[in-house]
Amino acid sequence: MKMEPIIEVKGLTVRRGSAEAISNSTFSIERGDYVGVVGPNGGGKTTLVLAMLGLLPKAEGSIRIMGQEIESFDQWEKVGYVSQFAINFDSQFPLTVKELVGLGRVNRRNMGRFRNKEDWAAVNEALQLMSISNLADKRIGMLSGGQRQRAFVAKSLVSKPELLVLDEPVTGFDPVTQEKFFMQLANLNQKKGITILIVSHDLAAVFCRMSRVLCVNREVHSSAINEGTVPDDVLKRGYGEHFHFAFHQHQCKGVFIDEQL
Amino acid sequence: MSSFDVFDLPSLFQYQFLQMAMVGGILAAVVSAWIGLFLILRKESMLVDGVAHTAFGGVAIGLLIGIDPMLGAMAVSAAAVLGITYMRRKGLAQSDAAIAVMMAMGFSLGMIVISLANGFNVELFSYLFGSILTIDSTDLTVLIVLALVIIGFMVFFYKEMLAITFDEDGARLQGIPVQAMTMAFNLLVAVTIALSIKVIGIILVVALMVLPGLTALQLKRSFKITLIASTVFGVAAAVLGIVISVLFSVSTSGVIVFSAAGVFLFVAAYQRLA
Numbered sequence: 001m002k003m004e005p006i007i008e009v010k011g012l013t014v015r016r017g018s019a020e021a022i023s024n025s026t027f028s029i030e031r032g033d034y035v036g037v038v039g040p041n042g043g044g045k046t047t048l049v050l051a052m053l054g055l056l057p058k059a060e061g062s063i064r065i066m067g068q069e070i071e072s073f074d075q076w077e078k079v080g081y082v083s084q085f086a087i088n089f090d091s092q093f094p095l096t097v098k099e100l101v102g103l104g105r106v107n108r109r110n111m112g113r114f115r116n117k118e119d120w121a122a123v124n125e126a127l128q129l130m131s132i133s134n135l136a137d138k139r140i141g142m143l144s145g146g147q148r149q150r151a152f153v154a155k156s157l158v159s160k161p162e163l164l165v166l167d168e169p170v171t172g173f174d175p176v177t178q179e180k181f182f183m184q185l186a187n188l189n190q191k192k193g194i195t196i197l198i199v200s201h202d203l204a205a206v207f208c209r210m211s212r213v214l215c216v217n218r219e220v221h222s223s224a225i226n227e228g229t230v231p232d233d234v235l236k237r238g239y240g241e242h243f244h245f246a247f248h249q250h251q252c253k254g255v256f257i258d259e260q261l
Numbered sequence: 262m263s264s265f266d267v268f269d270l271p272s273l274f275q276y277q278f279l280q281m282a283m284v285g286g287i288l289a290a291v292v293s294a295w296i297g298l299f300l301i302l303r304k305e306s307m308l309v310d311g312v313a314h315t316a317f318g319g320v321a322i323g324l325l326i327g328i329d330p331m332l333g334a335m336a337v338s339a340a341a342v343l344g345i346t347y348m349r350r351k352g353l354a355q356s357d358a359a360i361a362v363m364m365a366m367g368f369s370l371g372m373i374v375i376s377l378a379n380g381f382n383v384e385l386f387s388y389l390f391g392s393i394l395t396i397d398s399t400d401l402t403v404l405i406v407l408a409l410v411i412i413g414f415m416v417f418f419y420k421e422m423l424a425i426t427f428d429e430d431g432a433r434l435q436g437i438p439v440q441a442m443t444m445a446f447n448l449l450v451a452v453t454i455a456l457s458i459k460v461i462g463i464i465l466v467v468a469l470m471v472l473p474g475l476t477a478l479q480l481k482r483s484f485k486i487t488l489i490a491s492t493v494f495g496v497a498a499a500v501l502g503i504v505i506s507v508l509f510s511v512s513t514s515g516v517i518v519f520s521a522a523g524v525f526l527f528v529a530a531y532q533r534l535a
């Protein structure tokens with residue numbers, strides 16, 4: 001059965017200054033995919049994500065989101081995004097976790113409207129999904145890195161998105177915190193059917209957990225991941241001819257902690 | 262030397278000038294505290310000082326051509342805010358440099374207009390240092406209308422402004438018209454400055470807008486509580502300033518700033534010692 005693409009990119013070129021950061025790339029992401037975006041530093045991963053979200057202008061090509069051209073797409077509440085700099089906010093900012101997550105409900109359609117019971121119910125549900133209900137009244141500046149990241153994911157979940165985009169969400173995490181975080185995302189992907197796209201340098205996590213990989217180094221190379229197999233040709237095009245990622249499926253079982261959170 | 266006895270305080274409030282001063286002072290304190298807190302969090306506190314000094318030109322023009330100086334101040338402040346925004350957006354200058362340019366231009370405009378009017382006058386002096394005790398019913402009406410516009414905007418667009426202040430890119434992605442909202446907010450900054458000038462004066466308006474928010478931030482609480490506390494601290498400073506200045510015949514704006522600064526020091530010290 002052919003799956004419906006949630007994002008279709010054709011001949012995309014994005015410039016940063018006079019240089020091409022993304023060059024003539026074509027790929028698609030299907031609904032329900034769990035996608036890892038990998039590639040060397042400076043390869044254009046964040047540029048690609050920002051262009052797909054309409055936050056950077058494209059020089060050439062087309063981007064369709066949920067069947068609509070990005071220029072006319074107006075259902076941004078269906079897209080959740082956590083930038084790689086999200087958790088580096090001013091720690092003195094007077095905001096509780098509940099207030100932060102509540103900001104995720106603000107959009108063009110409800111401007112000037114007071115929050116209602118439905119909004120707060122969605123906030124509470126998002127807090128529960130990320131297992132941070134106990135932190136609801138805590139100031140965000142007091143949270144650890146892992147807690148901050150979960151709070152921001154909860155903020156992006158509160159509008160009940162169909163697509164969730166996370167840019168390097170686990171940088172600086174210890175292995176256990178990282179694994180818990182990835183398991184929560186897998187849960188959202190499998191049980192809620194949310195399409196997830198994560199920029200990450202952790203190739204093992206990508207090949208163990210995810211269904212598709214986009215390898216970005218100016219050009220974007222896409223490949224499905226089947227049963228933890230490594231698409232070597234795709235990685236070589238991203239990281240260079242001499243790159244070899246030694247990976248075995250049993251590593252996935254060895255690394256992951258108890259699934260009970 | 263006291264012009265009124267402390268024990269006559271209740272009877273003081275029978276004077277219409279003091280009633281009008283209180284209403285004007287409290288309204289200016291409320292809107293200044295709200296707008297000021299957002300400015301602090303946006304790291305744009307100095308915008309107030311720059312635009313307030315620019316407003317000097319507007320006051321001078323107002324006095325020269327015979328319109329309400331508050332409206333003159335508002336028009337020139339709004340032009341300054343738009344100019345600063347334009348310079349930043351077009352990359353002509355960084356924020357601080359753009360503010361410095363506008364401040365110098367506005368103040369120079371005021372000096373030229375004063376020289377054209379053949380000298381300085383007492384009324385212009387009152388706008389530099391504030392004169393809330395001389396506020397008349399026309400001033401108060403203008404102040405009430407402007408304050409209601411600002412309060413209305415902030416009540417209805419509270420969550421949008423908070424979203425933009427915390428994360429502008431995130432707010433843009435959520436479909437909030439960031440550019441239009443920021444422009445509207447900046448124009449309200451100009452309006453707030455214009456209406457606060459009569460209360461506290463061009464030189465000290467930055468204190469009325471920044472100190473209450475800064476004090477509230479010392480409490481390290483939620484945004485909602487910080488906003489309420491900021492309002493309470495601002496109103497307390499305004500009321501204390503008016504009452505003490507009447508009792509002891511000293512500068513109202515000076516006492517308002519010292520009251521706000523005193524509350525800030527007390528709260529900051531308490532938070533560190535408690």
